[in-house]
Amino acid sequence: MRHDHLITATQLSRDxxxxxxxxxxxxxxxxxxxxxxxxxxxxxxxxxTKMSFDAAMKRxxxxxxxxxxxxxxxxxxxxxxxxxxxxxxxxADALVLRHPSEGAAKMASRFVDVPLVxxxxxxxxxxxxxxxxxxxxxxxxxxxxxTVGIMGDLKYGRTVHxxxxxxxxxxxxxxxxxxxxxxxxxxxxxxxxxxxxxxxEHTDLEAILPELDVLYVTRIQxxxxxxxxxxxxxxxxxxxxxxxxxxxxDDLVLMHPLPRVDEISPEVDDLPQATYFEQAHNGVxxxxxxxxxxxxxAGVETGGDSR
Amino acid sequence: xxxxxxxxxKIRSGTVIDHVPxxxxxxVLAILGIDGTGGETVSVAMNVPSDDMGAKDIVKVEDRExxxxxxxxxxxxxxxxxxxxxxxxxxxEKNRVVRPEQVTGVLQCxxxxxITTADxxxxxxxxxxxxxVRCVYCDTLLRDDIAAHID
Numbered sequence: 001m002r003h004d005h006l007i008t009a010t011q012l013s014r015d016x017x018x019x020x021x022x023x024x025x026x027x028x029x030x031x032x033x034x035x036x037x038x039x040x041x042x043x044x045x046x047x048x049t050k051m052s053f054d055a056a057m058k059r060x061x062x063x064x065x066x067x068x069x070x071x072x073x074x075x076x077x078x079x080x081x082x083x084x085x086x087x088x089x090x091x092a093d094a095l096v097l098r099h100p101s102e103g104a105a106k107m108a109s110r111f112v113d114v115p116l117v118x119x120x121x122x123x124x125x126x127x128x129x130x131x132x133x134x135x136x137x138x139x140x141x142x143x144x145x146x147t148v149g150i151m152g153d154l155k156y157g158r159t160v161h162x163x164x165x166x167x168x169x170x171x172x173x174x175x176x177x178x179x180x181x182x183x184x185x186x187x188x189x190x191x192x193x194x195x196x197x198x199x200x201e202h203t204d205l206e207a208i209l210p211e212l213d214v215l216y217v218t219r220i221q222x223x224x225x226x227x228x229x230x231x232x233x234x235x236x237x238x239x240x241x242x243x244x245x246x247x248x249x250d251d252l253v254l255m256h257p258l259p260r261v262d263e264i265s266p267e268v269d270d271l272p273q274a275t276y277f278e279q280a281h282n283g284v285x286x287x288x289x290x291x292x293x294x295x296x297x298a299g300v301e302t303g304g305d306s307r
Numbered sequence: 308x309x310x311x312x313x314x315x316x317k318i319r320s321g322t323v324i325d326h327v328p329x330x331x332x333x334x335v336l337a338i339l340g341i342d343g344t345g346g347e348t349v350s351v352a353m354n355v356p357s358d359d360m361g362a363k364d365i366v367k368v369e370d371r372e373x374x375x376x377x378x379x380x381x382x383x384x385x386x387x388x389x390x391x392x393x394x395x396x397x398x399x400e401k402n403r404v405v406r407p408e409q410v411t412g413v414l415q416c417x418x419x420x421x422i423t424t425a426d427x428x429x430x431x432x433x434x435x436x437x438x439x440v441r442c443v444y445c446d447t448l449l450r451d452d453i454a455a456h457i458d
Contacts, residue, residue: 008446080427103422103444107429122420124445187446 005109005116009127009162014169023289032302034060039092041067043099052283089114115294123156130162132286136279140253141213143170151177152218154184159257168195177202214253240264321369323391329354329362334454382406415458421445
């Protein structure tokens with residue numbers, strides 16, 4: 001993978017993706033020594049993404065510096081993102097950025113020379129999540145001749161946008177299941193059509209569920225709806241229970257980027273299809289591989305003797 | 308000289324924008340920031356029969372030569388337009404617009420949550436597609452309403 005930064009899943013070729021996944025598969029057994037410092041810049045709350053990047057860097061033998069919450073940082077004093085990243089690049093060998101505005105990572109990457117990973121930009125992209133999603137799919141179902149359902153908030157779901165565009169590199173049929181008000185945004189649809197992807201949209205899971213090899217569930221957020229009633233009604237239609245899964249394949253791979261609220265009932269956790277905790281755990285090896293490759297491209301040598 | 312061109316009289320000096328798609332002249336004026344209050348002398352012919360285009364618009368603005376940025380944006384809604392620079396009743400320059408690959412700093416991203424609309428030191432940047440433009444930062448597509456998003 002020869003990229004300076006990871007900003008969007010659309011920049012990734014099949015070869016890029018497979019290189020990271022192959023590396024991730026072997027990295028836990030024999031991690032390279034990367035005595036590097038990773039800067040964590042999270043302008044929005046995060047548990048999984050932040051902790052798994054933190055763990056990944058430390059398992060590579062490096063360390064992390066963390067901006068902390070926005071409330072305790074100079075952002076509160078009105079500093080621009082462009083200034084913040086230019087300051088922090090002096091403290092770190094690579095940066096991970098989550099920000100509430102779309103395009104934030106793209107902009108930030110233009111102000112820094114160290115590798116920058118987009119860990120979520122508003123309703124835009126979340127490409128490192130996609131790499132761990134694809135790793136999970138590859139481990140459980142393979143990445144060829146695949147029928148994938150992606151369900152929930154497709155409009156604002158950045159994990160959905162990144163996954164959908166990355167899947168166009170593979171032999172995958174994509175089904176998008178959502179209420180009409182939360183269908184894929186025009187820009188993602190445009191990219192999928194440009195890639196000639198096979199895309200079908202549904203408002204109902206029932207009819208398509210038996211065909212799926214993978215079902216990727218995302219959270220429908222309360223704030224997307226004008227009132228509580230409407231939210232409850234819609235959210236209820238897209239909830240996975242053991243009964244829902246009676247019509248699914250036995251080897252369905254049921255995924256969720258987490259956190260879930262009640263899109264997947266806890267009783268599903270014990271079923272063989274439940275793959276979301278394994279998926280979350282895959283964040284560490286995949287991010288180890290990603291960081292290792294970006295640092296290597298940036299000339300940060302292994303063994304800790306080059307900085 | 309054909310009847311069509313006589314509908315609007317010649318100008319002494321300024322710019323004639325010809326071969327604008329029929330009905331788009333007012334958008335061209337919007338791009339140029341002309342709403343009549345600035346006192347410019349402007350002639351507009353709309354939906355003039357044209358052999359090539361079916362119907363075309365013509366915009367003549369006196370005592371003004373357009374900047375490259377203005378021409379770039381006009382090209383987005385009038386890809387066939389010709390820009391004639393007139394001095395002393397003579398056309399001294401006649402150029403077809405060229406659609407640029409990118410336009411920088413001339414359009415505002417329609418996505419209110421785009422980083423370019425925040426208080427950051429960046430100019431907007433759009434890739435020009437065959438139909439419309441796309442924000443380089445947030446990927447938002449802008450098609451029908453380009454004139455309304457001129458900065």
